[in-house]
Amino acid sequence: MKGVINGLSSLTLLSAIFAALLSSFLITTRNSNSLKTLLLASFARRRHHHGNSVPKADICCDFAGNILPPETNTTAVLCVDRNGCCNFTTVQSAVNAVADLSQKRTIIWINKGIYLEKVTLAKTKVNVTFQGQGMESTAVVWNDTASSSGGTFFSASVSVFGDNFIAKNISFMNVAPMPKPGDVGAQAVAIRISGDQAALWGCGFFGAQDTLHDDRGRHYFKDCFIQGSIDFIFGDGRSFYEACQLISIASPVPAGKKVINGAVTAQGRSSKDEKTGFAFVNCSIGGTGRIWLGRAWRPFSRVVFSLTAMTDVISPEGWNDFNDPSRDQTVFYGEYKCSGAGANQTLRAPYVLKMNDTQAAPFLNASYVDGDQWLLPFNS
Numbered sequence: 497m498k499g500v501i502n503g504l505s506s507l508t509l510l511s512a513i514f515a516a517l518l519s520s521f522l523i524t525t526r527n528s529n530s531l532k533t534l535l536l537a538s539f540a541r542r543r544h545h546h547g548n549s550v551p552k553a554d555i556c557c558d559f560a561g562n563i564l565p566p567e568t569n570t571t572a573v574l575c576v577d578r579n580g581c582c583n584f585t586t587v588q589s590a591v592n593a594v595a596d597l598s599q600k601r602t603i604i605w606i607n608k609g610i611y612l613e614k615v616t617l618a619k620t621k622v623n624v625t626f627q628g629q630g631m632e633s634t635a636v637v638w639n640d641t642a643s644s645s646g647g648t649f650f651s652a653s654v655s656v657f658g659d660n661f662i663a664k665n666i667s668f669m670n671v672a673p674m675p676k677p678g679d680v681g682a683q684a685v686a687i688r689i690s691g692d693q694a695a696l697w698g699c700g701f702f703g704a705q706d707t708l709h710d711d712r713g714r715h716y717f718k719d720c721f722i723q724g725s726i727d728f729i730f731g732d733g734r735s736f737y738e739a740c741q742l743i744s745i746a747s748p749v750p751a752g753k754k755v756i757n758g759a760v761t762a763q764g765r766s767s768k769d770e771k772t773g774f775a776f777v778n779c780s781i782g783g784t785g786r787i788w789l790g791r792a793w794r795p796f797s798r799v800v801f802s803l804t805a806m807t808d809v810i811s812p813e814g815w816n817d818f819n820d821p822s823r824d825q826t827v828f829y830g831e832y833k834c835s836g837a838g839a840n841q842t843l844r845a846p847y848v849l850k851m852n853d854t855q856a857a858p859f860l861n862a863s864y865v866d867g868d869q870w871l872l873p874f875n876s
């Protein structure tokens with residue numbers, strides 16, 4: 497599969513990226529021009545490569561090279577630049593170079609650019625940081641789907657199985673075509689996070705159905721941009737989302753039509769003994785379509801939205817029990833001090849908790865994911 501990236505088909509893949517980006521990403525990001533410019537530049541550069549080769553000095557002149565911190569007793573730094581301006585040209589090759597079960601933190605410094613590759617951090621790759629140059633200028637991009645990869649769980653552009661993963665200022669994208677109604681096997685994950693104690697700061701997650709597989713473990717997300725249509729944050733993680741933008745790209749629904757065509761979350765807690773669930777604080781929800789805040793993928797699905805602004809992209813009933821009324825008794829769906837047209841409680845599903853201060857307290861800070869035990873500040 498990786499072979500297709502070479503030669504002519506790289507142009508086809510780039511065209512696919514353009515198509516997906518133009519139809520979704522570009523119209524929804526706050527500052528989309530920089531990525532568009534970057535894609536155009538990368539496209540032109542690739543074409544150029546097919547003719548005569550460009551001298552390395554020219555390619556490296558925009559190499560940022562401000563790789564911090566320097567190597568110390570507790571930190572190792574590996575550098576990735578797609579044009580060959582430092583030691584690794586792919587993210588995966590740098591990941592492979594990380595010593596197994598290293599107790600040192602390994603910072604993989606990734607220069608700006610689009611990395612067309614499927615990346616896996618095995619269970620042995622612990623304490624790894626992906627440091628990008630900005631979610632609008634650095635991205636790992638692939639396009640597997642459930643059907644092309646043997647199931648949704650294997651479709652991720654980036655899969656993280658190692659514990660103590662950190663990502664900063666980078667985007668994870670799956671640019672497979674957006675599913676049309678009735679399509680089967682079109683789920684396309686951008687990132688799967690299955691390691692414990694992961695922190696993601698200033699990251700972008702781009703896809704349609706099943707964008708962010710928050711699979712298992714305790715995870716912290718801050719200042720992230722998360723785009724999708726159906727179940728775009730799903731899994732059985734215990735996660736805290738702070739100040740994130742959640743953007744639906746579901747098809748617009750004509751006024752007066754009652755159709756629902758997406759959901760922000762599909763949390764997969766399966767028994768009352770599991771401590772999993774998603775807590776959102778100070779986030780915003782917008783975009784297109786008519787979607788639910790969550791649907792009960794498994795019976796004990798748990799999700800709480802607090803202090804979150806919601807447009808009318810959220811349907812009045814707000815939540816869905818996956819057409820299984822017995823789940824109305826077992827789900828834990830709460831809302832606390834949310835605002836905007838989408839937060840109107842008048843027509844909410846009856847099983848939704850309208851939380852008071854006491855009920856909401858456990859879901860309002862990173863102690864929800866035991867952050868005091870492991871979460872380091874952004875600049876550490």
Ligand SMILES: *[C@@H]1O[C@H](CO)[C@@H](O)[C@H](O)[C@H]1NC(C)=O
Nearest residue numbers: 508509512639640641644672
């Ligand atoms: C991914 O893109 C390549 C190149 O355009 C294409 O050949 C392949 O079919 C795509 N895969 C999927 C699952 O859409």
Ligand SMILES: *[C@@H]1O[C@H](CO)[C@@H](O)[C@H](O)[C@H]1NC(C)=O
Nearest residue numbers: 565566567568569570571600
């Ligand atoms: C790093 O390790 C060396 C060798 O063990 C030691 O001499 C040095 O003091 C250490 N430096 C710091 C900053 O801890």
Ligand SMILES: *[C@@H]1O[C@H](CO)[C@@H](O)[C@H](O)[C@H]1NC(C)=O
Nearest residue numbers: 563573574575576581582583
């Ligand atoms: C590349 O690897 C060499 C040899 O290990 C090392 O000395 C150098 O610092 C590395 N450069 C970067 C930019 O990481």
Ligand SMILES: *[C@@H]1O[C@H](CO)[C@@H](O)[C@H](O)[C@H]1NC(C)=O
Nearest residue numbers: 598599600601622623659660
């Ligand atoms: C490395 O990971 C282990 C668990 O996998 C963790 O206990 C340890 O604190 C981590 N070290 C650093 C430097 O992050």
Ligand SMILES: *[C@@H]1O[C@H](CO)[C@@H](O)[C@H](O)[C@H]1NC(C)=O
Nearest residue numbers: 629630631665697698718719
């Ligand atoms: C990186 O992310 C942090 C945390 O969200 C943010 O404050 C910072 O502006 C970002 N830096 C860049 C270069 O995008």
Ligand SMILES: *[C@@H]1O[C@H](CO)[C@@H](O)[C@H](O)[C@H]1NC(C)=O
Nearest residue numbers: 812836837839840841842843
């Ligand atoms: C909330 O929704 C109800 C029912 O649609 C509507 O009557 C009411 O005006 C809405 N409240 C606000 C504050 O928009």
Ligand SMILES: *[C@@H]1O[C@H](CO)[C@@H](O)[C@H](O)[C@H]1NC(C)=O
Nearest residue numbers: 849850851852853854855856
């Ligand atoms: C919050 O709600 C719980 C459950 O309904 C109730 O027991 C408690 O008294 C309420 N607390 C406050 C401060 O209203």
Ligand SMILES: *[C@@H]1O[C@H](CO)[C@@H](O)[C@H](O)[C@H]1NC(C)=O
Nearest residue numbers: 857858859860861862863864
């Ligand atoms: C986080 O919330 C808990 C309540 O669940 C509270 O006991 C704790 O003091 C809070 N921590 C901070 C730093 O605000």
Ligand SMILES: *[C@@H]1O[C@H](CO)[C@@H](O)[C@H](O)[C@H]1NC(C)=O
Nearest residue numbers: 738739777778803860861862
């Ligand atoms: C959410 O925003 C409020 C008001 O700005 C602030 O007091 C609170 O600390 C924020 N909570 C988190 C978890 O960021």
